Amino acid sequence: xxxxxxxxxxxxxxxxxxxxxxxxxxxxxxxxxxxxxxxxxxxxxxxxxxxxxxxxxxxxxxxxxxxxxxxxxxxxxxxxxxxxxxxxxxxxxxxxxxxxxxxxxxxxxxxxxxxxxxxxxxxxxxxxxxxxxxxxxxxxxxxxxxxxxxxxxxxxxxxxxxxxxxxxxxxxxxxxxxxxxxxxxxxxxxxxxxxxxxxxxxxxxxxxxxxxxxxxxxxxxxxxxxxxxxxxxxxxxxxxxxxxxxxxxxxxxxxxxxxxxxxxxxxxxxxxxxxxxxxxxxxxxxxxxxxxxxxxxxxxxxxxxxxxxxxxxxxxxxxxxxxxxxxxxxxxxxxxxxxxxxxxxxxxxxxxxxxxxxxxxxxxxxxxxxxxxxxxxxxxxxxxxxxxxxxxxxxxxxxxxxxxxxxxxxxxxxxxxxxxxxxxxxxxxxx
Amino acid sequence: xxxxxxxxxxxxxxxxxxxxxxxxxxxxxxxxxxxxxxxxxxxxxxxxxxxxxxxxxxxxxxxxxxxxxxxxxxxxxxxxxxxxxxxxxxxxxxxxxxxxxxxxxxxxxxxxxxxxxxxxxxxxxxxxxxxxxxxxxxxxxxxxxxxxxxxxxxxxxxxxxxxxxxxxxxxxxxxxxxxxxxxxxxxxxxxxxxxxxxxxxxxxxxxxxxxxxxxxxxxxxxxxxxxxxxxxxxxxxxxxxxxxxxxxxxxxxxxxxxxxxxxxxxxxxxxxxxxxxxxxxxxxxxxxxxxxxxxxxxxxxxxxxxxxxxxxxxxxxxxxxxxxxxxxxxxxxxxxxxxxxxxxxxxxxxxxxxxxxxxxxxxxxxxxxxxxxxxxxxxxxxxxxxxxxxxxxxxxxxxxxxxxxxxxxxxxxxxxxxxxxxxxxxxxxxx
Numbered sequence: 001x002x003x004x005x006x007x008x009x010x011x012x013x014x015x016x017x018x019x020x021x022x023x024x025x026x027x028x029x030x031x032x033x034x035x036x037x038x039x040x041x042x043x044x045x046x047x048x049x050x051x052x053x054x055x056x057x058x059x060x061x062x063x064x065x066x067x068x069x070x071x072x073x074x075x076x077x078x079x080x081x082x083x084x085x086x087x088x089x090x091x092x093x094x095x096x097x098x099x100x101x102x103x104x105x106x107x108x109x110x111x112x113x114x115x116x117x118x119x120x121x122x123x124x125x126x127x128x129x130x131x132x133x134x135x136x137x138x139x140x141x142x143x144x145x146x147x148x149x150x151x152x153x154x155x156x157x158x159x160x161x162x163x164x165x166x167x168x169x170x171x172x173x174x175x176x177x178x179x180x181x182x183x184x185x186x187x188x189x190x191x192x193x194x195x196x197x198x199x200x201x202x203x204x205x206x207x208x209x210x211x212x213x214x215x216x217x218x219x220x221x222x223x224x225x226x227x228x229x230x231x232x233x234x235x236x237x238x239x240x241x242x243x244x245x246x247x248x249x250x251x252x253x254x255x256x257x258x259x260x261x262x263x264x265x266x267x268x269x270x271x272x273x274x275x276x277x278x279x280x281x282x283x284x285x286x287x288x289x290x291x292x293x294x295x296x297x298x299x300x301x302x303x304x305x306x307x308x309x310x311x312x313x314x315x316x317x318x319x320x321x322x323x324x325x326x327x328x329x330x331x332x333x334x335x336x337x338x339x340x341x342x343x344x345x346x347x348x349x350x351x352x353x354x355x356x357x358x359x360x361x362x363x364x365x366x367x368x369x370x371x372x373x374x375x376x377x378x379x380x381x382x383x384x385x386x387x388x389x390x391x392x393x394x395x396x397x398x399x400x401x402x403x404x405x406x407x408x409x410x411x412x413x414x415x416x417x418x419x420x421x422x423x424x425x426x427x428x429x430x431x
Numbered sequence: 432x433x434x435x436x437x438x439x440x441x442x443x444x445x446x447x448x449x450x451x452x453x454x455x456x457x458x459x460x461x462x463x464x465x466x467x468x469x470x471x472x473x474x475x476x477x478x479x480x481x482x483x484x485x486x487x488x489x490x491x492x493x494x495x496x497x498x499x500x501x502x503x504x505x506x507x508x509x510x511x512x513x514x515x516x517x518x519x520x521x522x523x524x525x526x527x528x529x530x531x532x533x534x535x536x537x538x539x540x541x542x543x544x545x546x547x548x549x550x551x552x553x554x555x556x557x558x559x560x561x562x563x564x565x566x567x568x569x570x571x572x573x574x575x576x577x578x579x580x581x582x583x584x585x586x587x588x589x590x591x592x593x594x595x596x597x598x599x600x601x602x603x604x605x606x607x608x609x610x611x612x613x614x615x616x617x618x619x620x621x622x623x624x625x626x627x628x629x630x631x632x633x634x635x636x637x638x639x640x641x642x643x644x645x646x647x648x649x650x651x652x653x654x655x656x657x658x659x660x661x662x663x664x665x666x667x668x669x670x671x672x673x674x675x676x677x678x679x680x681x682x683x684x685x686x687x688x689x690x691x692x693x694x695x696x697x698x699x700x701x702x703x704x705x706x707x708x709x710x711x712x713x714x715x716x717x718x719x720x721x722x723x724x725x726x727x728x729x730x731x732x733x734x735x736x737x738x739x740x741x742x743x744x745x746x747x748x749x750x751x752x753x754x755x756x757x758x759x760x761x762x763x764x765x766x767x768x769x770x771x772x773x774x775x776x777x778x779x780x781x782x783x784x785x786x787x788x789x790x791x792x793x794x795x796x797x798x799x800x801x802x803x804x805x806x807x808x809x810x811x812x813x814x815x816x817x818x819x820x821x822x823x824x825x826x827x828x829x830x831x832x833x834x835x836x837x838x839x840x841x842x843x844x845x846x847x848x849x850x851x852x853x854x855x856x857x858x859x860x861x862x
Contacts, residue, residue: 097833101788104781140824144837147853307835309782337835344836350535351740357532393571402528404738404768405775405836406575422578 004051005064006044008387008416010072010079011056014395016041017080018053019366019380032320032359032367035080035397036380043079045387048416053381072411072418074391078400080361082151082388082412083342084368084379087278087299087329089189090141091134091172092159094125096334104309109260109336113232119159119193122334126159126169134172135179141332141340142182147421148341149409151388152183152379154329154372156226158192161204163212166190170221181414183388185372187254188213188222191234191242205238209245217249223373224275225251229265236264243272252373258282259304266290276327276371280319281305281312292322297371300363301331302348303339316353326355327371328363343400343407350401357398389413435482436495437475439818439847441503441510442487445826447472448511449484450797450811463751463790463798466511466828467811474510476818479846484812503842503849505822509831511792513582513819513843514773515799515810518709518730518760520620521572522565522603523590525556527765535740540691540767544663550590550624553765557590557600565603566610572763572771573613578852579772580840582819583614583810585760585803587657589623592635594643597621601652612845616803618685619644619653622665622673636669640676648680654804655706656682660696667695674703683804689713690735697721707758707802711750712736712743723753728802731794732762733779734770747784758799759791774831774838781832788829820844 018036044052044063052063059065099117103109112118126134138155145153155173160166170186177184190208198204216222225246227239234242243253252275257265259279269277270290277291278299291298298319305311319326328345331337339345342364349360369379378388391411394400400408412419449467475483475494483494490496530548534540543549557565569586576584586604591597601617608615621639629635647653656677658670665673674684683706688696690710700708701721708722709730722729729750736742750757759776762768770776773795780791800810809819822842825831831839843850 095827095830095833097827097829100833101781101829104785148837303835306782338833339835339837341836350532351737354535396526396528398528398532399526402526402531402769404734404770405772406579406770407838 003062003064004044005046005066006051006069007047008045008070008072008413009042009059009063009065010045010074010389010391010413011042011059012076013041013074013079014076015039015078015397016043016381017078017361017397018382019081019362020382032362033356035358035361041079043381043389045413045416048387050381050383050385050387053383072413076395077410078392078394078397080390080397081365081378081380082390082414083149083364084372084374085145085150085153085329085332085342086276086327086368086371087301087331088153088155089158089333090138090153090155091157091169092122092126092334093129093134093137094122094334096121099335109308110232118335120196122159123161123193123195127162127165131168131172134169135175138172138176139180142176142180145340146182146412146414146419147409148343148407149390149412150182150340150342151390151412151414152185152369152374154185154187156187156189158189161190161193161195163215166212166216167219167221170216174221181417181419183374183378185374186222187224187226188216188251189226189228191227191238193228193233201238205234205241209242213242213245213251214249217251222251224254226254226256229255229257229263229268230259231261231263236268239265240268240272243268243274247272254278258287262287269294269296275373279314281314283315288318288322291319291324297325297327297367299327299329299371300353301329301337302352303337303345304331305352306348307337307339313352316355320359325367325370326363327368328360329368341407344405346401347404357401360401361397387413387416434493434495435475436477436497437482437500438478439476439501439503439844440473440490440494440496441476441505441820441822441844442473442490443507444472444505444510445507446470446509446828447474447812448509448792448828449813450512450793451484451813463793464787466789466792472510474812474820476844476847479818481812481814481816481818484814503844507826508841509823509825509828511821511828512796512809512811513821513845514580514795515803515805516576516581516584516760516763516773517707517758517799517802518732518762519584519586520589520764521569521584521586522588522600523553523557523765524560524565524568525553525765527552530766540739541663549766551627553590554592554624554626558593558596562599562603565600566606569603569607570611573607573611576771577613577843577850578840579774579838580821580843581613581771581773582821582843582845583616583800583805585616585618587618587620589620592621592624592626594646597643597647598650598652601647605652612848612850614805614809616805617653618655618657619647619682620657620659622658622669624659624664632669636665636672640673644673644676644682645680648682653682655685657685657687660686660688660694660699661690662692662694667699670696671699671703674699674705678703685709689718693718700725700727706804710745712745714746719749719753722750722755728758728798729755730758730760730802731784732760732768733783734768734776735762736783737779738768738770744783747786751790756798756801757794758802759794760799772838775836777832778835788832791832792828818844818847
């Protein structure tokens, strides 16, 4: 058999975290405690695809190099798959720092929502915005995500809330996916909030289910259909109706539920089996059973509880005990989590959710990839997967969450494209 | 009168935060609500010193330019003084991520300290380390601080705990100050922990007060003398003795106190009037009165409470109400706050301490400068001060704490040295 060839070889890694074994959908929390570490490991890449993973000492006998093979020296750093952020809202206009400051001063999220603030204020700004401005803004966020090591994200619409504006946002997401390196998986979230021009929610639900879903599916603008199932947003019955419409038109379901209140979203999930159930900050034993029954990946978003303060952190340990596969995301959005750093989410996962470092890393890579249907393509360093790799200025992966609110990534390789985040300046944290 | 000349002009700032008025030591929380904003402001710099601050429209009539004047385009960003971090421990060997993970799993700080872990494990590693390795490691941290917008720090010894090793660390700090751009103000912290080879604390206190302090002062290796006044570390009486020895030899006092317990440190402060009183997480009304009496700047370090979880955040609002001037620092160290980002500390200050953005920004610049005796030199954009300036990819300063755990700095100017942190890629968060 021919040796695999490599146009890029990544070597001199103190720890190579392959997260390998991630070929199948995570079940019963498997893999959560294993980062698939190879000490002094190396990776071979050809045409943006991983062709070989092994020990650096075996490169000579295992990999076919050419004169054009480029060697990327990790300088003794930690090398692992790029982070996958399975829940973001990156296309929107404006910002909501004043509302955030008001909230820190005591106003509640639901009271702000009721007063026409919250999501609706972003909807108004986004409807007015030109596509080119939304794209420029989204590009800025994606660049920062890439700088912080995120190579694949999911991005939701939901700040348009008319067919025209939802299409505009999804077209921006499509354009963003094509003009910069980070892979962007599109989700239609028409049911994010009731738009102000609707008096009766049932009229809007009908519009979403019967008009928006078919048209967006027809145009191929989304892989997923999502609903914000929450008091003040959409009921469990409304969520079910919209998600079923999505499924009928080929859009896989996702659901935001139990962020602030339990209004039955997990019961819907147990019937619909969404790819992911997101938030789950407020859950009963019954909800937990529903989530386990659904067989979905639970996407936990601790950035929101931190950002909103006084927010409730999800009971990750109970979910793991119940065999629910977990993922972590930023929930990047202007109202409840203005945070694009998956490295910080890892710190929150260890500090606030009680996850081990190994569990957290699985949640931020391979499990996150499964939460957005990309588990076969990214999220682990396996031969045949995309070469989405980050190099960190650290001597041990345990330093990733320990280093709070920093950026330890110095190089991002995305499908063989090498992005230097900063000059190498090894910190030598672990002599 | 001649116009001031400029070899660098910073312009195209959406908001220029001068933090001006910061000439004197902060009193009774003055200035805390004012960031000295000039919209469409500009700064003139000559030989690394600020020569002019005003409106961009007035540059032509107010500033003498030459053909060699370099224009730095802030591209509509926020421009402000570099952050001043008034409390760090940057020179040490090893790291303590395993201890951190143990602690998250339930072990207490004081039990780890008692078992010879904690500070002592870093002391053992630091004593063994070569100077060149400590310097290389410190350089890495300083580079990251600079990348995140910090232009002046205070750095403490305290991981040597013998005269020889404390001198070694302070010599590393001196060397670090001279070989990279960030100003480093040195503090002697011989009384950080009781070294393992001492059975009787009084013997070590005598060594610190009678031998180390005079020798370190004689060598000019420190501006400040600091003591960790805490159960398991040094008593109030021991702190007093050591700080008085420092004062007698020209080392200005600082004190770490009331981080976990109230053992009388503020009472000592009320008598000694340290330049700063640091931590103050656990304080009674009586302690607050002591701090107000001391007239010191209170340096709050919320990163430690976040890092340790379950930690207690200081009651900043009570301190402001009592007229105590506040500053913010990272407390960067391997055991209780592995965080170098003052931007994140600003987020914590708004979320966890209830400070306004304006208060937090004052605490992280001019007040922090006063806490380390640099208030006349850095911390505000005033004519005659060092040109220590950061440019952030933001349209409003309110976005600084709102943007959680990121890095919005794209350019740092340190004494006229221009350091590009990243390619400009304006995010346009506020159309």
